[in-house]
Amino acid sequence: MATAAETTPKTDFDAIVVGAGFSGMYMLYRLRDLGFSVRVFEAGDGVGGTWYWNRYPGARCDSESYYYCYSFSKELLDEWEWSERYPAQPEVLQYLNHVADRFHLRPDIQLNTRVVSAVFDDASGRWKVTTDDGKRYTATYFITAVGCLSTANLPHYEGLEEFQGTWYHTGQWRHEPVVFTGQRVGLIGTGASGIQATPEIAKQAAHLYVFQRTPNYATPSGNRPMRPEEIREIKAHYDEIWKKARESMGGFPFDSIEKSALEVSPEERRRIYEERWQQGSFRFLNSFSDLLVNKEANDTIAQFVRDKIHEIVKDPKVADLLSPTNHPYGTKRPPLNTGYYETFNRENVTLVDIRNAPIVRITPTGIQTTENTYELDSIVFATGFDAMTGTLLKIDIRGRNELTLKEKWADGPRTYLGLAIHGFPNMFTITGPGSPSVLSNMPVSIEQHVDWIADCLAYLRAQGIARIEATQHAEEIWVAHVNQVADQTLFPLANSWYIGANIPGKPRVFMPYVGGVGNYRKICDAVAAKHYEGFEMAQAIAI
Ligand code: FAD
Ligand code: N01
Numbered sequence: 001m002a003t004a005a006e007t008t009p010k011t012d013f014d015a016i017v018v019g020a021g022f023s024g025m026y027m028l029y030r031l032r033d034l035g036f037s038v039r040v041f042e043a044g045d046g047v048g049g050t051w052y053w054n055r056y057p058g059a060r061c062d063s064e065s066y067y068y069c070y071s072f073s074k075e076l077l078d079e080w081e082w083s084e085r086y087p088a089q090p091e092v093l094q095y096l097n098h099v100a101d102r103f104h105l106r107p108d109i110q111l112n113t114r115v116v117s118a119v120f121d122d123a124s125g126r127w128k129v130t131t132d133d134g135k136r137y138t139a140t141y142f143i144t145a146v147g148c149l150s151t152a153n154l155p156h157y158e159g160l161e162e163f164q165g166t167w168y169h170t171g172q173w174r175h176e177p178v179v180f181t182g183q184r185v186g187l188i189g190t191g192a193s194g195i196q197a198t199p200e201i202a203k204q205a206a207h208l209y210v211f212q213r214t215p216n217y218a219t220p221s222g223n224r225p226m227r228p229e230e231i232r233e234i235k236a237h238y239d240e241i242w243k244k245a246r247e248s249m250g251g252f253p254f255d256s257i258e259k260s261a262l263e264v265s266p267e268e269r270r271r272i273y274e275e276r277w278q279q280g281s282f283r284f285l286n287s288f289s290d291l292l293v294n295k296e297a298n299d300t301i302a303q304f305v306r307d308k309i310h311e312i313v314k315d316p317k318v319a320d321l322l323s324p325t326n327h328p329y330g331t332k333r334p335p336l337n338t339g340y341y342e343t344f345n346r347e348n349v350t351l352v353d354i355r356n357a358p359i360v361r362i363t364p365t366g367i368q369t370t371e372n373t374y375e376l377d378s379i380v381f382a383t384g385f386d387a388m389t390g391t392l393l394k395i396d397i398r399g400r401n402e403l404t405l406k407e408k409w410a411d412g413p414r415t416y417l418g419l420a421i422h423g424f425p426n427m428f429t430i431t432g433p434g435s436p437s438v439l440s441n442m443p444v445s446i447e448q449h450v451d452w453i454a455d456c457l458a459y460l461r462a463q464g465i466a467r468i469e470a471t472q473h474a475e476e477i478w479v480a481h482v483n484q485v486a487d488q489t490l491f492p493l494a495n496s497w498y499i500g501a502n503i504p505g506k507p508r509v510f511m512p513y514v515g516g517v518g519n520y521r522k523i524c525d526a527v528a529a530k531h532y533e534g535f536e537m538a539q540a541i542a543i
Helices: 022-033 074-079 089-102 192-204 228-236 238-247 266-279 295-312 316-322 390-394 442-463 472-487 517-529
Strands: 012-018 038-041 115-121 126-131 136-144 166-169 184-188 207-212 349-353 359-363 366-369 373-375 378-381 396-398 427-429 465-470 535-539
Touching (some): 012 022, 022 089, 115 136, 184 366, 184 373, 192 207, 207 366, 228 238, 238 442, 238 517, 442 465, 465 472
Parallel strands (some): 012 038, 012 136, 184 207, 207 349
Antiparallel strands (some): 115 126, 126 136, 366 373
16 A cells, blocks of 8 residues: 555655746756756646747747757757758657657656746745645745746737637647638737748738738748758767857857958948848848947848848838838847748738737727728737746745745846846746846757756755855846946847837836857856855755
């Protein structure tokens, strides 16, 4: 007969991790390897995070496959083969499921379980965590791996509940196949999701109306199948590839460019832009060193993209409308595309300008703007996410003295290194605000954060330290540094989700760290080398 200990499910852990995407799965792998007991809670009924939720037509990564993956296991790198330069969502999800199986992660991941609150108990020095099924757990460490882009932004439109057709959000796509054949479809939003979905939905729909508030700079991905010789070459050079990515500005294994866009002739500049446009990938943004810090330099690449839009799109009025002029290139996350602009040459596609004629309401049969009414069978919201802070703030997180994260971040997020928060002991935020995260090729940033946290926990254990907390002073200095670096760039010139501009009422604070992935890594390593400078630590009390 089973004993009580065997039948009572375990509720107390060294670490509780929230989220089972790239971040949470690697955190589990590292901590378990170090001998910590870990429970991962995941709201979805599968692992994969972003790649579990975003199943809209056209969803694929725009980091190239050979570096949009984990680097921690040589065996995994050797055995996995990507089929395309930018794999589609099902393939990335398949990869993450393979990782879960390959490293036996599933027994410690509890699916279909949303963490609703996490409260630090000062007396015991433990986090008390409650899940949406009412169960309670405790842990010494509370680690969020909730993703920067995991809470869908559904704008409030009067009348949506009366819409008689079907509506979808790209970030919460249905699991059953969605077919738009023969339908009149309205798609709202022209960020990366809308730009990927538009060409695919246009192929199916009787008519597609794209409702655009702000045009975006979409550049070619250059997607194609991976070639066997290229795979061999990449596998033979992985050490160099990862070294380059880790030391780079953006976590991409690209050669660093020292030249200003303004120090070459207009002809040479155009030649370079053209060459990189043809190559595809974010190498286009990497054409010159000063594109994100010098407006005059940026104007040259922005104009190049606008010229390309006019070359591709046949109707000059539509081309004008698709051409961004209100923000510098790259200051909103620049999407890569496959056939986006070409789609507007199709007879079954109409671009609707909702900047000048905004949506007034959703009617039972479509969308009404200040100028027109569009009869629709389906509406697709490609309206993005409450990025970086939205998912964290949905959890009732309380630190010392019942301080809530909501109160702490009422004027915008404040962290030390994007990893820790003053007032919240023994809590770590993977890719939190104040770290490079969304401004980088994320797997590189995720692995760096996870490794730093795992090393920190191993250090604390070895030193008999029970509690670690970022000091207010360190946090203030870091926040000031994050802002100061951002102010030296063109990023603050755009109304982007990087500053929370997409969510009405959200504090306008530039959230990611733009100082570069390589520099940031050095800063984090130096903090650790100086015995976690900027953190206060308390010894465990011997009983
Ligand atoms: P996520 O993958 O978002 O996982 C977080 C998980 O936490 C989710 O599964 C969520 O359900 C769970 N969760 C959240 N709150 C709770 C809670 N309270 N309780 C329980 N579970 C919870 N980045 C790139 O670098 N390159 C790309 O090409 C790229 N392509 C992208 C394409 C799309 C469509 C999107 C939306 C994002 C893309 N990104 C890309 C960013 C992408 O989010 C990251 O690359 C990466 O997948 C993030 O992994 P993560 O584990 O940190 O977060
Ligand atoms: O979201 P977005 P996304 N009324 O916020 C519009 C990653 N990603 O899901 O610009 C009308 O970028 C909004 O208009 P405006 C990537 O990091 C990567 O597309 O605010 N329109 C905008 O056009 C990306 O940056 C891939 O004026 C409204 C759009 O909706 C991030 O996820 C693919 C509106 C939202 O664009 C988010 O991308 C997909 C309103 N009330 C996502 N509210 C890859 O390719 C918003 N909009 C790898």
